[in-house]
Amino acid sequence: MNQDILHTAIKASLSAGNAIMEVYNSVIEVEFKDDKSPLTEADKRANDIINSYLKPTNIPIISEENKQIDFEERKSWETCWIVDPVDGTKEFIKRNGEFTVNIAMVNEGLPEFGVIYVPATKTIYFAEVKEKKAFKSTIKSHNASIDDVISNSKLIKPKKQSNTIEVVGSRSHMSQETMDFVEDLKSSGKEVEIVSKGSSLKFCIVAEGNADIYPRFAPTMEWDTAAGHAICNAVGLEVISKETNKPLLYNKKNLLNPWFIVSKR
Incomplete structure (x- = not known):
């Protein structure tokens, strides 16, 4: 992977974040x-940013806010970007800070980086x-340079097994099926x-x-998951479709994801 491509995605996310916070700190009008x-x-x-x-x-883009391109054209794409400019718009409107910019690159249906x-x-x-490495970096400014991002970054790793299973639940979309999954875990002792x-x-x-497993038994789109999928794969976690028992795939004819579970296999 060309480092310049990854750095472009990082710079794009920071610049987008700056614009997002300008709106966040003003009056939020919702359509x-x-x-x-x-x-x-x-x-x-x-x-737009x-x-x-x-x-x-010159790599084609699938974005939540772009006009969706017909699969007849997309199916010939070996590589593409998958973007969600603001993931968690409901969290943004609630002003709870739990919203993100997601940028991923996928190759032949699987994420290469996020x-x-x-x-x-x-x-x-x-x-x-x-x-097989993922990083977390906290910076002082949305205008931080790539050098700032890299120099402030630390490797992240998943949790080692313990007696308590921490299950990630959605802030806005906790489904009955997810609650049933949690009850099944409890019933196993x-x-x-x-x-x-x-x-x-x-x-x-x-x-x-900071958690063991993320079951998602509610609708998501490819742009909701591609970047997170890449980050999880890089640290040895799997993002497995409940439909196929195989990894989630991207640039599908239908951009809606099946239900999935994020965990160690």
Whole structure:
């Protein structure tokens, strides 16, 4: 993987984060898309900024806020970007800080690297799957240089097994099926604690050892998961479809994900 490509994604996420926080710190006006999901000025601004960084790479882009390209064209793409300019728009509107910028590159359906930026805390996670390493960096400014990001970064690793299983639950989308999954774990004699988080931060807290498992039995789209999937894969975690019992795939005809579980296999 060309380091310049990864660095481009990092710079795009930081620049988008800066624009997102300008909106966050002003009056947030909310529109609703056809699927009833919320949309703010932050989504639009961040999307424009990320596109401006990624388009010069000449790698095609799938973004939540771009017009979706027909599969007849997409199916010939070996490599593409998958982007969510603001993941966790509901958390953004609630002003709880748990929203992210997600940028991933996938090759032949599987993530090669991922970048997740948390603008409210100026924390960035990034990983290249083949290197089998993922990093977390906390910076002082959205205008930080790549050198600042790298010099402040620390390796992250998943949790070692313990008597308590920490299960990641969604801040806004806790489904009955997820609650049933938790009850099944408890009935097997294990002590279970729920860790609630919004957005793709759910992947990050498993990857950095602050939870054991993330079951997602509710709808997600490819842009919700691709960057987190890369970060988890880089530290040895699997993101397994409940439909196929194989890793989630990307640039599918239908961009909706099946249910999945993030854990060690």
